[in-house]
Amino acid sequence: MRKNIFIILITVLFVNCKQSTTAQLQTSASDIADIMNFLASDDLGGRDTGSEGLEKAAHFIEEEFKKYKVAPYFETYRDVFDVKGIETYNVVGFLKGTDKELAKEVIVLGAHFDHIGSGKEVNGDVIANGANDNAAGSSAVISLAKQFAQLKNNKRSILFVLFGAEERGLLGSEHLAKVLKEKKVDLYAMVNFEMIGVPLNDKSYKAYITGFDKSNMAEKINEYAGSELIGYLAKAKEFQLFMRSDNYPFYKQFNVPCQTISTFDFTNYNYYHHVDDEVSEMNFEFMADLINSCIPVITKMANTPQKEIKLN
Numbered sequence: 001m002r003k004n005i006f007i008i009l010i011t012v013l014f015v016n017c018k019q020s021t022t023a024q025l026q027t028s029a030s031d032i033a034d035i036m037n038f039l040a041s042d043d044l045g046g047r048d049t050g051s052e053g054l055e056k057a058a059h060f061i062e063e064e065f066k067k068y069k070v071a072p073y074f075e076t077y078r079d080v081f082d083v084k085g086i087e088t089y090n091v092v093g094f095l096k097g098t099d100k101e102l103a104k105e106v107i108v109l110g111a112h113f114d115h116i117g118s119g120k121e122v123n124g125d126v127i128a129n130g131a132n133d134n135a136a137g138s139s140a141v142i143s144l145a146k147q148f149a150q151l152k153n154n155k156r157s158i159l160f161v162l163f164g165a166e167e168r169g170l171l172g173s174e175h176l177a178k179v180l181k182e183k184k185v186d187l188y189a190m191v192n193f194e195m196i197g198v199p200l201n202d203k204s205y206k207a208y209i210t211g212f213d214k215s216n217m218a219e220k221i222n223e224y225a226g227s228e229l230i231g232y233l234a235k236a237k238e239f240q241l242f243m244r245s246d247n248y249p250f251y252k253q254f255n256v257p258c259q260t261i262s263t264f265d266f267t268n269y270n271y272y273h274h275v276d277d278e279v280s281e282m283n284f285e286f287m288a289d290l291i292n293s294c295i296p297v298i299t300k301m302a303n304t305p306q307k308e309i310k311l312n
């Protein structure tokens with residue numbers, strides 16, 4: 001009897017231990033809430049280029065990177081550039097690949113963390129909090145950095161980039177793409193996250209990708225995910241979204257697959273560049289689920305012996 005209890009105890013301990021390891025390597029809705037509640041708070045004033053709020057956001061992201069031992073890619077986490085006399089920056093974290101050869105190949109995971117500052121007044125509110133656009137995408141990149149820093153299973157290197165001055169015309173991504181090109185970085189692919197805070201309605205897939213027919217990225221993502229994670233959205237093509245976010249400067253510089261994952265389809269969210277783009281409108285459960293679905297996908301991207309994602 002005693003012996004049995006002992007065995008049961010050991011089994012329970014082992015199972016619990018296993019569960020807590022897996023649980024740790026998942027992003028929870030409350031993890032997302034913590035990031036979103038900070039980045040899209042009124043205190044950050046809409047994260048405009050050159051603002052104190054953007055500085056606070058950058059500092060927060062740097063602290064997250066430090067906490068999880070995501071290294072600065074440059075001398076510091078900041079990649080500084082100029083926007084018409086205003087000094088601003090991208091925040092860039094780096095996880096070196098674990099394989100000597102494959103580590104030379106780089107995957108960029110990105111999202112812009114700046115926003116427009118203020119907007120047209122509604123009920124006395126002028127702060128454009130930019131919760132969906134794009135604290136949401138930023139929370140994905142921060143969470144993925146945290147997960148991969150703990151997993152330590154990326155043979156290829158990964159850059160985690162929070163872009164500045166996207167709202168001023170994709171200026172942060174343009175700057176960094178140029179710098180990486182000059183450094184002759186071997187870019188495998190770039191995956192950008194934009195407006196993933198609200199689920200799509202009546203779609204079989206969880207998110208769409210811009211530039212769907214430019215590469216086999218969607219097909220490979222679904223293969224790696226083992227489910228229909230990514231689909232084709234006709235509106236994305238109609239509005240040429242492929243050219244309207246930070247993936248585009250990378251595509252222009254490197255001519256490799258660089259695409260944006262989004263769930264904003266022009267019908268499921270009324271607050272694009274609106275002061276009501278607030279945290280209260282976000283679906284944290286959905287976001288966490290989407291981000292967690294990306295973990296096996298990026299793991300596979302970072303580990304296949306050959307570059308499997310290619311332009312068509």
Ligand SMILES: [Zn+2]
Nearest residue numbers: 112133134194
């Ligand atoms: Zn945006």
